[in-house]
Amino acid sequence: MTRITVPERLAAAYQDYDDGPEWIAALPKLIAEFLERWGLRPDGAPAHGAAALVVPVLREDGTAAALKLQQVTDETEGEPLGLRAWSGDGVVRLLDHDAASGAMLLERLDGRRSLASVPDDQVALLKLAGLLSRLAARPAPAGLRTLADLTDAMLAELPGALPELSDPDERRLLETCAAAVREVRDEPGDRLLHWDLHYENVLASLPGSGREPWLAIDPKPLAGDPGFDLMPALRNRWDEVAATGDIPRAVRRRFDLLTEVVGLDRQRAMRWTLARVLQNSLWDVEDGEDELQETQVAIAEALIPHLA
Numbered sequence: 001m002t003r004i005t006v007p008e009r010l011a012a013a014y015q016d017y018d019d020g021p022e023w024i025a026a027l028p029k030l031i032a033e034f035l036e037r038w039g040l041r042p043d044g045a046p047a048h049g050a051a052a053l054v055v056p057v058l059r060e061d062g063t064a065a066a067l068k069l070q071q072v073t074d075e076t077e078g079e080p081l082g083l084r085a086w087s088g089d090g091v092v093r094l095l096d097h098d099a100a101s102g103a104m105l106l107e108r109l110d111g112r113r114s115l116a117s118v119p120d121d122q123v124a125l126l127k128l129a130g131l132l133s134r135l136a137a138r139p140a141p142a143g144l145r146t147l148a149d150l151t152d153a154m155l156a157e158l159p160g161a162l163p164e165l166s167d168p169d170e171r172r173l174l175e176t177c178a179a180a181v182r183e184v185r186d187e188p189g190d191r192l193l194h195w196d197l198h199y200e201n202v203l204a205s206l207p208g209s210g211r212e213p214w215l216a217i218d219p220k221p222l223a224g225d226p227g228f229d230l231m232p233a234l235r236n237r238w239d240e241v242a243a244t245g246d247i248p249r250a251v252r253r254r255f256d257l258l259t260e261v262v263g264l265d266r267q268r269a270m271r272w273t274l275a276r277v278l279q280n281s282l283w284d285v286e287d288g289e290d291e292l293q294e295t296q297v298a299i300a301e302a303l304i305p306h307l308a
Contacts, residue, residue, distance in 0.1 A: 004031045004055060010048040014071070023071045031055060034067055034103050038096055047111055049218070051076070056108060064108035064206065065095060072102040075220045078144045080104060082221030085141045085192055090134040091216040092203075109215060113204035121240050124199055125254060128233050129261035131202060131216050132226065136262060138192040140223030147224025148188040151181060154278050161285040170292045173300055174281055177274040180307060184271045189225030196220050198232035227265075227272030230258050231280070234273070235295050251302035270303045 006027050014020030031053075035041065040057040043064065047054045052070035059065055070076050083094035088107075096105035118124040140146075158178050162171045194201075194216060201218045205211035222228075234254050244250040259269045277300045281292050 003028050004042065004046055004053075006053065007046065007048050010053055013050055017071060020071065027053065027069065030069060030101060030103070031067070034069075034098070034101075034105075038067075038105055040065070040067060040105075052218070054111070057105075066106045066108050068104045068106055070102060074145065076102060078221040079219055081141055081143055082192060082194075082219050085138055085221075086135060088211075089138075090131050090212070091194075091219070106217075107209075107211075108206055109203040109217065110206055111203060115199035115202040115214060116237070118199075121237055122257075124237075125233060125257060126261065127214055128197065128199065128202060128236075129258050131214065132194070132197055132229055132233070132258065133262045135194050135197070135216065135219075136191045136226035136229060140190055140192040140221070144192075144221050144223045146188060147193075147222060147228055148185070150222070150224075150279070151185045151188060151275065154178075154275065154282060155181065155185070157282050158278070161282050164285045164290055165292070166290045167292075170297065173292070173297065173304075174278060176304055177278040177281075177300060180271040180274045180304075181278060184225070184268055184275075187225070187268075188223075189228075190223055191226050193222040193224050193226065193229045194219040195222045195229060196232055197229060198236050201232075225268065225272050226262055227259075227269035228275060230255065230262075230269060230273050231276035231299070233258055234299055238295055247298050248302035251299055252306070255303065267308055270307055273303060274300060 006024055011024045014024045035057070039060040042055060043058045044056040052068055055067040057065050057067050080094055080097040083091060092109060093107040094104060095107060097103070115124045115127060118127070155178060158174065162174065165171050165174070196218060197216055202214050202216050205213060205215055234251060241247055241250040255273070259266050277296050280296055284293065
């Protein structure tokens, strides 16, 4: 029986997850099970992100693929549903899936080359914006989490989170974000959102695969307004934003490019982007932080003066 060793960093990351250590302990057996069930053989060293282990494999016909395993959570359980809906259009193809374990067999991409490797930030951002536009063009299938539910949860959590922030200006900033969100909460949208489309979640296709050059991976699918999907692109390669010497202008340049390519109403998109500031900040407070991330504050301050 082939036994894959779980990388130490992935195992460490799971120590604080609910049932995380137990899942990690069972992972080698789970890998072996799906190698046998789907007729796969390992084809290189496993890779991992914050939550998933990806084992490069070959199928029985010699086709390169990737076995992805991750703990099934509210965030990850919708991934197969979203991938099926996109059907490989701008996104990695789903070849097989086991609902009980969450195991997925995906087409193999080039894990060494992401959009983060493109030297020109403008070129990379245009490619990302084009993918965002295509992915959000799909209606969300039934069964996904909705932006409406997330919005209501955020607004309900805010009063308890505000006293945890030490800076009154930051408390006022989140209250402003919440006020903007309330203006669009009754129209949360119904598009299929990726929710985490940043440069490192766009990989190059394999040479000779016949696929387009860049494909999205690792979605956390959500039904909602595409304006809620802009934040990861706004905060990518932040050092290049800071290097301009005019952070608000650089943020708005990115924002304007994204909204133009995706075809979004700027005012609605601003409000849904502020919803992401609110969401990220609430997560930080939940993790014990008493101040906001500088990037979140900078993005909010770049957009709030332009709300109409």
